[in-house]
Amino acid sequence: MSGSVSNTASPSRLDALRVYAHPRVFAMLFLGFAAGLPLLLVGGTFTAWLRDLGVELAAIGFLSWVGLAHSIKVLWAPLVDRLTLPVLTPLFGRRRAWILTAQCTVAMGLLGMALADPVEELWLVAFWAVVTAFGSATQDISIDAYRVEAVGRERQGAMAATYVTGYRLAILMAGAGALHIAAVGSWSVAYGVMALLMGVGLVTTLIVREPEVQQVSDDTRRMEQRVVEYLDRTTHQGALRDFVAWFLSAVVCPFADFFKRYGLAAVAVLLFVGTFRISDIVMGVMANPFYLDLGFTKTEIANVAAAFGLGMTLGGAALGGVLVLRFGIARMLIFTAIMAPLTNLTFSWLALIGPELYGLVFAIIADNVTGGMAISVFLAYLASLTNTAYTATQYALFSSLMTLPGQFLGGFTGWLAEQVDWVWFFIIAAGAGLPAIVLGLVLLRVAHPDRMRQPGKDD
Structure with a gap:
C-alpha cells in the first residue's frame, strides 16, 4: 500500500480553472450527455409514454424491470475489459470500440422503440427497450473506464464534473424535452429525436483519442502468470482450459x-x-x-x-x-x-x-x-x-x-x-x-x- 506523494506545489486558482479547457475533460461533457440520455427513456419517460397510450399499469410495472440492466452491469463488465471487438478494436482502440458499439446499440434501440406501436406491438417495444437498456449500461461501463484512464489522478475531479454536467443536461432533455416534443408531435417523433441526439456521443467518440495507459502492470502480470501456472497443474485441456483461464483472469x-x-x-x-x-x-x-x-x-x-x-x-x-x-x-x-x-x-x-x-x-x-x-x-x-x-x-x-x-x-x-x-x-x-x-x-x-x-x- 505504499506510494509516493507528489512534491509539486498546489496549482493556482487560474491553473485549476484551466483544467476544464483540457480536450479530454471538455469531451467528457458530451460523453456524459450520451450516457445520461437513455436513462429516462427506458425509465420515467418510457412509463409516461405507455400510460399516456392507455397501457395497463401491471404491464408498465413489469416493463420497469428493463432498468435493472444498470444494476447488474458488473456481470458483463469483464467482457468490456478483456474482449476484443473485431475490426473496431484495431481501428479505434479498446475503450472507444466498446463505447461506439454501445452507442450504436442505444441509438438502434431508441429508433426501434420509435417505430413500434406500444398498443399493437407491446412485445416489440419491450424488446427494443431491453436492447436500449443493455446498450446504455454497457455504455456506462465503457465511458467510466475511459474517464478513469484518459487523464491522470489530478484531473479526475474535473472529468467527473463535466461528466455529471452532461449527464444531468441529458436527463433534462430525455425528461422534460421528450415530453414537450411528444406534446406537440408524437411519442414516436420524441423517441426518434432522442435516437438522433445519440449522435452527439458518437461524433465525440470518433474525435477523442484512445487513452495511453499501461494495461497490465508488473504486479498484475505476476498474478495472471500464477493463473497460468495453476492451469498447467490441472487436467483442464482445450476449450475448457481457455475458458477457465479467461474467467480467472477477467x-x-x-x-x-x-x-x-x-x-x-x-x-x-x-x-x-x-x-x-x-x-x-x-x-x-x-x-x-x-x-x-x-x-x-x-x-x-x-x-x-x-x-x-x-x-x-x-x-x-x-x-x-x-x-x-x-x-x-x-x-x-x-x-x-x-x-x-x-x-x-x-x-x-x-x-x-x-x-x-x-x-x-x-x-x-x-x-x-x-x-x-x-x-x-x-x-x-x-x-x-x-x-x-x-x-x-x-x-x-x-x-x-x-x-x-x-x-x-x-x-x-x-x-x-x-x-x-x-x-x-x-x-x-x-x-x-x-x-x-x-x-x-x-x-x-x-x-x-x-x-x-x-x-x-x-x-
Missing part, C-alpha cells in the same frame, strides 16, 4: 487485485464506498413529497427544486473538480462527507418555518451545491481505486456499490416519514451520513486516497 483477478493492493483496508474502502451517499439518497427519495406536504406549489417545486436546483448541482460539481485539483482527493472527501449530511439539516429548518420561498431557495443552494461537489469528488476517488488492467470491472463494482445501500434503505423512507415528523426525518437522514465520516477518517490512516499507488499509471 473475473477473479480484478477482485483479487483489489484486495491484494489494499489488504485488510479493502473492507474499510468498500464500506466507505457503500455509505458515502446514503444520506443524500435517503433524503432525496422523500424530497418532493416533503415539499408538497409543506405547502409549496408544483410550480415552485419545478422552478426552485428542479430547475434552479439543477444549476446549483452543476455549479457544485464544477467547483468540486477545481477543488480536487487544488487540494487533493483526501481533504475534499472528508469535507464533502461532513457537509453532505450537515446540509440535509437545512430541510429540518425548512420544516420548522413552513412554505417560505426564501427557505426553500436557501435549502436547495446548500444541499445541491454540496451534493454536486460530493459527486465530483467521489467519482474522482472511485477512479483512484482502480487498476487500469481491470478498470471497467472494478469501476462497475464500485459504482454499483455506491448506490445500492442507499437505494435499499430508500425503500423504507416512506414508512419512517409516517412514524416521525419531517423535522426528525431529516435529522435521521443526516445521521445516516455519520458512518461515512468515521470511515473517511479511518481511510486517511490506512489507505490515504492521495498516497495510494494507481497501477498502470504509476508503474
